[in-house]
Amino acid sequence: MKTQLSRRSFTRLAGATAATATFGLSACATMDKPAKANVVVIGGGFGGATAARYVRQFDPDIAVTLVEPNRSFITCPFSNYVLAGFKRMDQITHGYRSHEAAGIKVVHQMATAIDATKKTVTLDNGTVLNYDRLIVAPGIDIRWDSAQGGIQGYNEAAAERVPHAWKPGAQTLLLRRQLEAMPDGGVFILSAPANPFRCPPGPYERVAMVAHYFKQQKPRSKILVLDAKEQFSKQGLFQDGWKAVYGEMIEWVPLSKDGRVTQVVANEMTVVTEFGQRHRAAVINVVPPQMAGKIARDAGLANQTGWCAVDPTTFESSVHKGVHVIGDACIAGAMPKSGFAANSQGKVAALAAVNAINGKPTAAPTYVNTCYSLITPDYGISVADVYRVTPQGIAAAPNAGGVSPRQADAAFRVQEARYTEGWYAAMGKEIWGT
Ligand SMILES: Cc1cc2nc3c(=O)[nH]c(=O)nc-3n(C[C@H](O)[C@H](O)[C@H](O)COP(=O)(O)OP(=O)(O)OC[C@H]3O[C@@H](n4cnc5c(N)ncnc54)[C@H](O)[C@@H]3O)c2cc1C
Structure with missing residues (x-):
């Protein structure tokens, strides 16, 4: 401790x-x-x-x-x-x-x-x-697709539909536009990778920031965090903050509850988890595995x-x-x-x-x-x-x-x-x- x-x-x-x-x-x-x-x-x-x-x-x-x-x-x-x-x-x-x-x-x-x-x-x-x-x-570079140890189906073309926004610039703006275009009541999925990766608290701050936007503009929307880990940086503080400010808007699913995304089907706006669950969403942000x-x-x-x-x-x-x-x-x-x-x-x-x-x-x-x-x-x-x-x-x-x-x-x-x-x-x- x-x-x-x-x-x-x-x-x-x-x-x-x-x-x-x-x-x-x-x-x-x-x-x-x-x-x-x-x-x-x-x-x-x-x-x-x-x-x-x-x-x-x-x-x-x-x-x-x-x-x-x-x-x-x-x-x-x-x-x-x-x-x-x-x-x-x-x-x-x-x-x-x-x-x-x-x-x-x-x-x-x-x-x-x-x-x-x-x-x-x-x-x-x-x-x-x-x-x-x-x-x-x-x-960093992104590990594209399973050939590079990444997520099946997650390649550069898929990232134009399902942004990572883990290298800033065009990808950041793409994700922002998608969030703006999303209807109130839509579902936003963020898929977080296993360690090690760039900025351990980054995905969880992103979830809070998307929730902040939704709370003001699209309060009926939901956020599903699918995680390839059991624990994350500043977890207690993040979860306290999410709950206190955003109530039930955010759901976090750890590895042991089938949180690891193993496939992205970009043209169906769907991700598939390790044990075969399919999750469809209006906006999906994949923070993929990375390398030097x-x-x-x-x-x-x-x-x-x-x-x-x-x-x-x-x-x-x-x-x-x-x-x-x-x-x-x-x-x-x-x-x-x-x-x-x-x-x-x-x-x-x-x-x-x-x-x-x-x-x-x-x-x-x-x-x-x-x-x-x-x-x-x-x-x-x-x-x-x-x-x-x-x-x-x-x-x-x-x-x-x-x-x-x-x-x-x-x-x-x-x-x-x-x-x-x-x-x-x-x-x-x-x-x-x-
Ligand atoms: C959403 C998000 C939030 C973050 N928030 C924080 C935060 O609050 N605090 C914090 O400390 N960190 C934060 N980080 C992490 C931080 O951005 C990185 O850890 C940091 O950028 C790493 O620095 P770097 O020099 O290794 O790589 P970078 O800063 O990415 O710089 C690499 C540079 O190398 C250049 N390059 C690549 N290949 C070549 C080549 N062949 N020839 C020439 N140039 C090349 C690239 O163009 C780039 O400019 C965050 C990350 C993310 C994704």
Whole structure:
């Protein structure tokens, strides 16, 4: 059982992380002399955009190239609020101007190949980049259909009818349009995957946000959550909140009650569960099984689980030396696949890369993660943890962190909802400068 983290001890530990992260900072800041080394970062999301920025801060004599196909980045965090209708896409979209202003070369191309022996990255347009250290942060890919260990019948074509909205952008807007078009009294199904997957509390916050929309616009509607697990993140807090605010609107079916969806029949708007039950709905959202992004898998960085094993102190790949893998794509022990975790790992990998270039050792860091979720725009809940490197890998530190209290008054929940906004604003500013 986790104990609650006092504000003082949390601040102290977060400070310790920051202190670790500034070790190795170079005093030299000239821009005109040739770079002493090249760091290439693949992926401009939570992990990669952080890492690129921090390599540059830790040692301005190192040239940094950030490879990201998109000119702007839409965050998954807060995309559930776009679905609920109280945030807009432009409020969750960030650009790379501040990276360029910091002297980082941003290349809007897809990385198509990594040669860890020659230390090169090939881009979509044929350009070959040389690196001394490579940081790989491509996020997740969906496991399509049974051939990739996904759900039978759930392929890219099916996702146009039955969105996942687990990569934000067009899929988020598609699901929002479907919810808007749904008649009052309709059924919305969300299918949640087994662990591990991107953002453990994400499906359950999404359920609350869809319920929030329904309560205002379509109060006779129902939500059925079909889950491939017995338990989920912040479960007690979510279920208390669902019940208190949305009454009987939400039904959650765990694995043991035949909650695992094994087939999607998109043209019949039907899902089939493990023991053959068929559920039809007006809108279906499948959060499918996932794996590390393609570039990491193609480069041989992922193991048989589909995720990438790394050294817990440096995030250097267990397969290829000189290559760090961070964020959702890597196996980070007890750390969840979250934006906050990817941000934390981005700083640690940046420091490890800089230290390796400068011939310095890297000390074992302390990691932190907090995940906020909303039940309503004025009802927030959270989980916080501190993580340390142990002989078994990254483990949650005992007697640190914890979840919001089950018994709390409305003022406390409002405060956590405000912290949710604060967290997002701070992350956006730190990573993308907006
Ligand atoms: C609905 C939802 C809500 C969430 N809410 C929260 C939250 O409240 N708090 C939280 O901490 N986390 C949250 N998350 C989780 C968070 O979004 C992820 O954990 C985080 O984005 C992981 O960061 P990453 O850098 O690994 O991947 P991403 O942020 O996905 O970034 C990967 C980047 O790599 C790029 N890329 C991929 N392949 C290549 C290639 N070959 N070449 C170049 N670039 C490439 C992609 O274009 C992308 O920009 C949420 C997720 C979801 C789905």
